[in-house]
Each structure stands twice: as C-alpha cells, then as structure tokens.
Amino acid sequence: xKLFLLTILNSLTLAGLxxxxxxxFSLVFGLMRSVNLAHGALYLLGGYxxxxxxxxxxxxLIGIAAGAVSMALCGALLQLCVFRFLEGQELRQTLVxxxxxxxxxxxxxxxxxxxxxxxxxxxxxxxxxxxxxxxxKYPIYRLFVLAAAVLAGxxxxxxxxxxxxxxxxxxxxxxxxxxxxTGVDIQKIFVVVFALGAGLAGLAGVxxxxxxxxxxxxxxxxLLASLVVVIVGGMGSIAGAAYGALLIGxxxxxxxxxxxxxxVVYTFLIMIVVLAVRPQGLMGKSS
Amino acid sequence: xxxxxxxxxxxxxxxxTGAALADDTIKFGAIATLEGPFAVLGQEGIRGVELAIEEFxxxxxxxxxxxxxxxxxxxxxxxxxxxxxLVEQDGAQIVIGPLSGSEGLAIKDYSKTQxxxxxxxxxSAAQDTTLxxxxxxxxxxxxxxxxxxxxxxxYTFKEKGYRNIAIVAEDYSFPYTLVFGFxxxxxxxxxxxAERFWVPLGTKDYSSVIASIPxxxxxxxxxxxxxxxxxxxxxxxxxxxxxxxxAGSITVDQSVLSSKGRSKDYLIGTPTSSPxxxxxxxxxxxxxxxxxxxxxxxxxxxxSLFAQEYYVSTKAALLALQEVDGDLSDQQKAFRAAxxxxxxxxxxxxxxxxxxxxxxxxxxxxxxxxxxxxGLVSELISVIPQVNQTLGDDRETFLAYGPVGRxxxxxx
Numbered sequence: 016x017k018l019f020l021l022t023i024l025n026s027l028t029l030a031g032l033x034x035x036x037x038x039x040f041s042l043v044f045g046l047m048r049s050v051n052l053a054h055g056a057l058y059l060l061g062g063y064x065x066x067x068x069x070x071x072x073x074x075x076l077i078g079i080a081a082g083a084v085s086m087a088l089c090g091a092l093l094q095l096c097v098f099r100f101l102e103g104q105e106l107r108q109t110l111v112x113x114x115x116x117x118x119x120x121x122x123x124x125x126x127x128x129x130x131x132x133x134x135x136x137x138x139x140x141x142x143x144x145x146x147x148x149x150x151x152k153y154p155i156y157r158l159f160v161l162a163a164a165v166l167a168g169x170x171x172x173x174x175x176x177x178x179x180x181x182x183x184x185x186x187x188x189x190x191x192x193x194x195x196x197t198g199v200d201i202q203k204i205f206v207v208v209f210a211l212g213a214g215l216a217g218l219a220g221v222x223x224x225x226x227x228x229x230x231x232x233x234x235x236x237x238l239l240a241s242l243v244v245v246i247v248g249g250m251g252s253i254a255g256a257a258y259g260a261l262l263i264g265x266x267x268x269x270x271x272x273x274x275x276x277x278x279v280v281y282t283f284l285i286m287i288v289v290l291a292v293r294p295q296g297l298m299g300k301s302s
Numbered sequence: 303x304x305x306x307x308x309x310x311x312x313x314x315x316x317x318x319t320g321a322a323l324a325d326d327t328i329k330f331g332a333i334a335t336l337e338g339p340f341a342v343l344g345q346e347g348i349r350g351v352e353l354a355i356e357e358f359x360x361x362x363x364x365x366x367x368x369x370x371x372x373x374x375x376x377x378x379x380x381x382x383x384x385x386x387x388l389v390e391q392d393g394a395q396i397v398i399g400p401l402s403g404s405e406g407l408a409i410k411d412y413s414k415t416q417x418x419x420x421x422x423x424x425x426s427a428a429q430d431t432t433l434x435x436x437x438x439x440x441x442x443x444x445x446x447x448x449x450x451x452x453x454x455x456x457y458t459f460k461e462k463g464y465r466n467i468a469i470v471a472e473d474y475s476f477p478y479t480l481v482f483g484f485x486x487x488x489x490x491x492x493x494x495x496a497e498r499f500w501v502p503l504g505t506k507d508y509s510s511v512i513a514s515i516p517x518x519x520x521x522x523x524x525x526x527x528x529x530x531x532x533x534x535x536x537x538x539x540x541x542x543x544x545x546x547x548x549a550g551s552i553t554v555d556q557s558v559l560s561s562k563g564r565s566k567d568y569l570i571g572t573p574t575s576s577p578x579x580x581x582x583x584x585x586x587x588x589x590x591x592x593x594x595x596x597x598x599x600x601x602x603x604x605x606s607l608f609a610q611e612y613y614v615s616t617k618a619a620l621l622a623l624q625e626v627d628g629d630l631s632d633q634q635k636a637f638r639a640a641x642x643x644x645x646x647x648x649x650x651x652x653x654x655x656x657x658x659x660x661x662x663x664x665x666x667x668x669x670x671x672x673x674x675x676x677g678l679v680s681e682l683i684s685v686i687p688q689v690n691q692t693l694g695d696d697r698e699t700f701l702a703y704g705p706v707g708r709x710x711x712x713x714x
Contacts, residue, residue, distance in 0.1 A: 021513035029507055066562075129341025131529035133536055133563025141564075143542040154540040157509070227506040228536070228563070230529040231341045232375070236506070272510030275473070275501055 020149055022272045028157040030264025031164030032223050036237050037244035038171060038256045039215030045188045045251015046208050049098065049108040054216055055238030056119040061086040061217025062224035062233070063123060066132050075137050075225070083218035090213020094206045116234065124231050134225035160226050164260075167215070171253050184208060188251040189300070243282060247289045249299025258297050327366045328628060330355070330619075331388030333399030333409075334424060334612070338375035339504045340402060340528040342557045343608045347401050347424050349598055350605070350612030353590075356597065358620050363628030367620075374400055376503060378408035385412055389419050395630055397421045398615050401608060403428035403447070403476025413440045420634050420641070422615040425608045428475035429482070429706050432660035433691055439634075441641055441659045443618045443648075444611040445577055445689065447476050448483025448706075450551045452665040452689040454575040455488030458548050462573060464520040466494045467548065470511060470534065471525035473500035478706040480525050480550045483693065486703075489713040500708055501526075508534045512541050525550030531558045539568055551576035554670055556602045559678040566678060572670045577611065577650045579666035579682035580604045580673070590649035603677055614648045621646055651685070662690045 040054045061082035069078025097115075101108045140159050143152045175181035183204055186194045195201050220229070223237070240263065248259025263282055270278030289296065332351045335344035348371060355367050370392050372384030381400040388394040397419060400409050406426025413421040414437045423431065423442040427450060432442050458464050467488075471477035477500075485495065496519050499511050511534075515522065522545050526534050531553045549572050552558070559566065582588075590613070594605040601609075622641040629636050645654040651664035665686045673679035692700035704710055 018513050022510055025507070025509040025513065029509075124336075124341070129336070129343075129345045129528075130557070130561050131342070131532040131563075133532065133561070135564050141540070143540065152542045154509075154537070154542075156540060228529055228533050230339070232338050232504070233506075236504075268507070268510050271501070271505070271507070272514060275499065275511070279502060 017151065018272065020151060021153070022268055024153055025157070026265040026268040028161045029268055030260045031161040032219065032226060033240050033244055033264055034164045034257055034260035035167055035219035035222060036216060037241040037260055038167065038253055039212030040241040041245045041248065041250055041252065041256040042184070042208055043212040044245055046184060047098070047205060049105050050112070051212070052109060052112040052238060053093070053116040053119065054212070054241055055234035055236070056116040057086050057089065057213045057216040058220045058223070058237045059123060059229065059234040060089070060119060060220070062220030062229045063127050063132070065217070065221035066134060066224065066229060069134060075134060078134065079218060079221045082221035083214045086217025086220070087210040087214030091206050091210040093213070094209040098209070099202065099205070116238070120231065120234055129231055131228040131230040132224065133228045134221065136225050156226060160222055163222055168253065168257055175253060180207065243286050245296070246286055247296060249296025252298040255296055255298030326364070327368050328362065328396065328623065328630065329392065329394045330367055330369045331372060331385070331392065331394030331397045332369060332424070332612070333372045333374055333381055333384045333388065333397065335376045335401045336373035339530050340376050343425070343528050343552070343606065344373070344401055346557060346602070346606045346609040347399070347612040349594070349601060350609040351398055351616045353593055353597060353609070354613045354616035354620060357593070357617070362620050362623045365628045370394060372399070374405060376402040376405065378404045381405035382408050382412050385409055389416050395419055395634070396619050398612060398619065399424035401425040403479065404474045406431040407475055410437045410440045413437045417633055420638060422619050424615060425611040426476065427479060429479040430475070432658045434701070434705065436658045439638065441618070441655065443615045443653060443655070443661050445661055445663050445665065446691060447480030448693060449663070449665060449689045449691060450577060451480055451483045451575050452693065453667045453684070453686040454548065454573065455484045455486065455493070456491065457573055457667055458521070459488050459491045459493045462521070462548070464493070464548070466496055466519050467521045467523055468496050468515050468519045469498040469523045469525070471498070471500060471550065472503045472527070472530060474503055475706070477525045477550070478708065481523070482706040482710060484523060484550070485711050485713055486693065489711055495713045498708065503530070505530060506533050508537045509541070512538055512543060515543070515545070519545060521546045521548050523548045523550065524553045527552040528557060532561050532563070535566060535569070536564065547572045549574040551607060554680060556580065556604055556606045559670070560602050569670045569678060570672060573667070574670070574680060575665055575667040575686070576607055576680065577663060577665060578607050579668040580679035581681045582666060584651070586647050586651070587649045603673070603675070604679070610649050614650070614653065617648070618644060618646070656690060658691070660691045662688055665689045
C-alpha cells in the first residue's frame, strides 16, 4: 500500500517534469508544423547555463531565471536566423534541427565534460516532508516540481485562452493561412511562440536538473519523452500535453516499480495504441 | 582563397599520413563510452590510453603510434560499430576497449571474426568475456566485476556486521558479475539478501526503487556507475533514506565522488573494494597519480578506476610490442605470445594473465573518508593479493556455479 501510494506520487511528479518540457515542444510543433528536434538540446543547455549562473550568483532561483531567459533568447534567435528561412519546408527544418542538436550536444560535451551536474537546491526545498493524510515521507523538491508544472500549466492556459496573443496562437494552430489573411504578422507570433517554447525547455532544464541531474544524453532522453508525450496527447494542445505527460509518467514509474525490466516497453505500447486508435492524439484535432 | 588553402592543407596532410603509413606506424584504436551514462568514465579511459602512449614517447621499437578513438554509449551494438570502423575501415591493428560489460561480451565475439587484429579489453568487467568460450585474440588485463569486489563480502559480514541487505544494481552482465562476487562469500558466511533491484542502465528516476526498499535491512549494496550512481545517491538522501551503503567499486569511484553538487558526506564510512584505492601509498600508484595530474590538470582529483585500467591495457600492448621489436607479422603471433607471457608492475601492483588471457591482480579494500582538500577519497584498508578470476576455487568448481545472472547465486 505504501509502495502504491508512493508510486502514484512519483508518477505525478515525473509527469510534472515531462509536462514542463513537452508543453513548449507541443506549442511549437502545433503552430509551426515543424518538429524542433533541438528541443532536448535547449533543455540541457538551459540546465547547464542555469547551473553556471546559480554557482556564480549563489542563488538557485536566479539560476532558474537564467536558464529560462537564456533559452528564450536562444529560441528567438533560432527562429529569426534559421527557421524563418526554411518556412514551409518541413523536412529541411527537421533536418536542420537535428543537425543543430548534434552540434550543440558536442559543444556542451566539450564545455561541461561528461560528469553529471547537480544543483544545490535551497534548504527549504531539500529533504523530505511528512504528508499528513497518507502518513508518508516524501521529498519536498519533487512536490515542488509538481507545483511548478501545475502553475506553468495554468499560466499557459490563461495565456492561450484569455489573451489576444493566445487567440492568435490558437488561430494559427488551426489555420495559419487564414490568420495571415486577417492581417496578423505571423512571423512575430512565430518568434514569440518559439521563444516561449524554448524558455520553457530552459526552465525545465534547471528544474529537472535539480530533481535528477544534468549529463550528456539527457537532451535525447527529454526529446524522446517530449515526442512521445506530444504524439500521445496531440500536437498544439496544452491539455493534450498534460494528459500525455500523465500517461507517460504513470507508465514509466509504475513500470519501474512493479516490473523494472520491462518498464520501458509500456511507454511505447501506449504510443502504439494511441497511434493505432487515434492517430491525431488524445486531444488533437484531425486535419 | 581560404577554401583553396584549406583543401591544399588537407591534401598535404593526407599525403603525409599516406607516406608515414608504409611500415613505420602501428595503428591503435581505442573504444570508450564517450556518450551516455558512462561518458565521464569513457573520458577517463581515453586519458589512460594517452598517458601510456605518452610514457613511451609516442613510439615503440622505432615505430610511431597512431591513435584513433571510437565512441560507444554502453550498448553492445554501438561498441561493435565503433570496433568495425576502427578495424575494418581504418585498419587498426591493436584495439583497446571497450568499457562496459555487455560491450565486452560483444567485442569478444567480434574479435573472433578479425584474426588479423588483437583486442585488449579496456574496462569491461563481465565474467564470460573470458571465463566461458574465450577468444584467441582477446586479452583482458583488467579484473572482472567479481574480482573487483574480492574481500568485500567477508568485510561487510564480519567487520560491518551487516546480516540482511538489499541490492540495487543495473540490469546487465557486469553488475551480475560484481553482485555474484560479493554474494558468494557473503552468503556462504550466512548473510541474507532481502531483495535485488535490477534497474535498466541509464535510469534517472529512482524514486520507485527507493520506495520499494524494505525497512528491515541493515544496508544496501549499490552497484551503479557514472550518472546513474549520482542520481540514485542524491535521490536516496533526498527521500530521507538512512540505511548505510556498501558500494560496488564504480559507485564510489572518483568519477562519482568528485561530481559537482551537494556534498556526499553520507557516503563516509561506506566500504568498497576495487582495483584502485585513492590513498594507496605504493610508489607505482603515486607515480601514476602524479603523471595523470600533470597531464590532465582539468581531470579528476585522482585518476579513476577506468583511467588506470585503460592505461594498464595500453601499456601491456606497448611492452609486448617492445619485446617483439614491433613485429606484427604472421597474424601477430609473436606479439600475442609476448603479451600472454608478460608480467609487469602496474599502478595496482603486479599483474599477469591466466590461460584464458584473463588478469590476475591485487585488489584494494577501502572505506570512504574525507580527503585532505575537502573532497571524499577511498582510504585503503587492506590489499587482497593476486586475485584470480575463479576467486581461488579451481576452474571446474567455479564453472559449476553456472553463468552469473539476476538470480545466481540464490543465497538461501
């Protein structure tokens, strides 16, 4: 029983982390129809930059901000300098983003080496806390990850559903050409969305790097997780990303707890089932 | 203009290597895990190779050594791909590597198809790479996982007094070997193993495993390497875990102890055994440490287990080459004979090979203590001399235990 409850909590918190990474990926994917395979690289680079800044400034919170802001800038630059020139050429965009991710991964390996980096989270987030009703001890930091993901989800939802910018983004996801025809400067929206997506990845880099650790290879792991989450959840939908992240988080964690050897398989089983039954994803709109 | 110059330069470079190749170069290929969870260990391995080659001034018997590096990610197929490129495309005559257990098993099988090249293991430590069905041209100058932990089972039971433990280890050939080596003496003395958790290599989130660790145990044996170890240790501490640890060599290697992040003080007092002990005062080890620190100021505080193991294998190859005057003709026959008969003083004491081309070596039992400069070090407690692959049993008896695996030994 204790194991079961802990596993549920673990699933929720892991899902939170997946959601943070995948929501940005899903936004970009949905609006621009291009798979930004450098998303994982942005996650890891944001984490490393956040680590350097946190180390230099002595404040973990500044580290988080640095990770998010630096990657948002990076994302905007990527859109302005690279992807803008490849518009409508989905295959090329994909290939260019793979190329970029390989280059960035090697530069990161050269700069930060192969060691694992761990953040020193502030003392009030360190250690574990007794959860009143369940009578369990649980790491505070993981609860923080969950809270951060929920907060990010709510903010994103408000942005998309309650603001003018959000309306334009949603319109763009549904029909880009129509949106352009109404006189909206879609290039600006692209830059904003790309920066937002990349910033979320950078934020997740620091938050996730503090929960687990930063090391080479994490970029691909989170890219794969994001891909699966978005495929399961449906592209361009924040709710979809949340459902996808929950499903994958539960599959990963329960798999590891109850049948460690085959844990990995469940994630892909879910993906196959979704692709077979509902190819556009749980919350995706069929085109 | 610039492009032309570059092309010309590249051309000149190609011509030069072409000329030099004639007969006065020996091609070395090194395979290490420069990607994936063991990236930092792989980096250390390559440092070891470079140290050995530098010690010989970059040449042996008047022939220049050309070093080519291939990278894998701890999965057997990537190691074989790297080896194929080095041997079949680049013409490597001597291969040093790979690093990880199951990679070693795959490279042993691959070596059988390439009789013109010799393979010297790097750091991989699965048992059956040399114990069962060995390969004529695969030499392992490094102990296997069971040899690594010689003495640890007895120490844990007798000195530490742990009677009931849980095991957390990665799910592949090397940890099976190491856990076997630990459990054999520990269980024979009457120790119990409450549960074994085999987790996939590269697992980041250990929360479920940590939640499942039973409460009524005395200690946990942790056998995880590289970033896996770092993730587990910090998550265990964060979850409020308080059981003492017993560490399988790589878990408290310098590559883990010196990683960036929150202090790992709770590891103080953790026993382990390994082919290296940081505070070893033997001259061959301290000399190696100084050479390493001089060449790699950006490296770890002291060389890790894998820097040493790759260094030993490379040096063995170079010493054997020296003995046969660089003669690699006739399917490297003379070289292989010299390599098989070689005995030399390594940073870990004297080593030689048995009839399966598997090393016999000293092993160091140690405990984790605070070092002088604020970091943690493994402090030498005792040396277990000349441990062989069958752990002192005769070969027949040892083979009868059966291949290592998740449930061997049973420990009833």
